[in-house]
Amino acid sequence: MAENKKSFVLYCDLIHNIDHLTNEEKGILFNHLLEYVNDLNPVLEDRLIMTAWKPIKRQLKRDLQKFQDVKGKRSEAGKRSAEIRALKKSKQSSTKSTSVESVKQSSTNPTVNDNVNDNVIINNKQYLKNCLNDMQFLEVFAMQSRTNLATASKYLKDFELHCISIQEQKESLPEFKSHFNNWIKKNNISKVQPPLKKLKYV
Numbered sequence: 001m002a003e004n005k006k007s008f009v010l011y012c013d014l015i016h017n018i019d020h021l022t023n024e025e026k027g028i029l030f031n032h033l034l035e036y037v038n039d040l041n042p043v044l045e046d047r048l049i050m051t052a053w054k055p056i057k058r059q060l061k062r063d064l065q066k067f068q069d070v071k072g073k074r075s076e077a078g079k080r081s082a083e084i085r086a087l088k089k090s091k092q093s094s095t096k097s098t099s100v101e102s103v104k105q106s107s108t109n110p111t112v113n114d115n116v117n118d119n120v121i122i123n124n125k126q127y128l129k130n131c132l133n134d135m136q137f138l139e140v141f142a143m144q145s146r147t148n149l150a151t152a153s154k155y156l157k158d159f160e161l162h163c164i165s166i167q168e169q170k171e172s173l174p175e176f177k178s179h180f181n182n183w184i185k186k187n188n189i190s191k192v193q194p195p196l197k198k199l200k201y202v
Contacts, residue, residue, distance in 0.1 A: 008037050009063055017052045025049050036060070080157075081121065084164055121164055127176035128160040137177065145184070159183055 018026055029049050033056065035042035044050045131137055132153055142152040159180045 005064075005067060008060060011059065014056065017055055021049065021052060029053060077125070080161070084121065084161070087165070124160050124163045124176070127173050128156055130173050131156050131177065131180070141181075155184060156180065 018029060021029065025046070025048065028046065029052055032042050032044055032049070032053060036057070037060065044053055138149050138152050141155075142149050145152070145155075162183065163176075163179075
């Protein structure tokens with residue numbers, strides 16, 4: 001198990017893997033499972049029980065990989081968010097003025113600005129997440145820009161940072177996607193090709 005991972009998932013269809021075992025064999029299998037997820041490196045000698053164990057082990061490994069991927073993405077998002085906050089703080093401190101007018105404004109506006117900034121970050125992060133999970137959108141963009149899915153994902157993350165840096169909040173996911181495509185073309189980040197025409201067969 002990964003560090004700080006305190007649970008695992010058992011799936012309902014597991015019953016079909018173990019219905020040929022006796023109650024005693026099921027007990028041995030369950031004990032083996034608990035030892036395995038607690039990193040005790042158990043060894044199975046019974047070949048019949050091993051046939052039931054192998055698909056469970058494969059599923060546990062797949063789930064662990066998903067857990068580590070999600071953990072990595074959350075860590076990366078947290079670091080990026082911290083960098084953005086640090087950047088905003090440094091900008092605010094460099095643009096502070098000593099005039100009476102600016103002092104009056106700063107006493108009434110910070111909460112409003114912080115709320116707007118937080119909403120921009122939250123909304124853009126949600127749109128980014130939706131785009132990264134939309135495989136059709138990513139595949140079409142990757143095909144049109146003659147790149148791969150990893151690069152397409154990187155462009156999306158760069159675009160999210162761009163929106164946050166200019167404090168621009170999109171009203172909807174389609175608007176976010178449309179602005180992303182325009183931003184790519186405007187900055188010549190990748191040579192986006194027109195959509196492929198469907199061939200007509202006679």
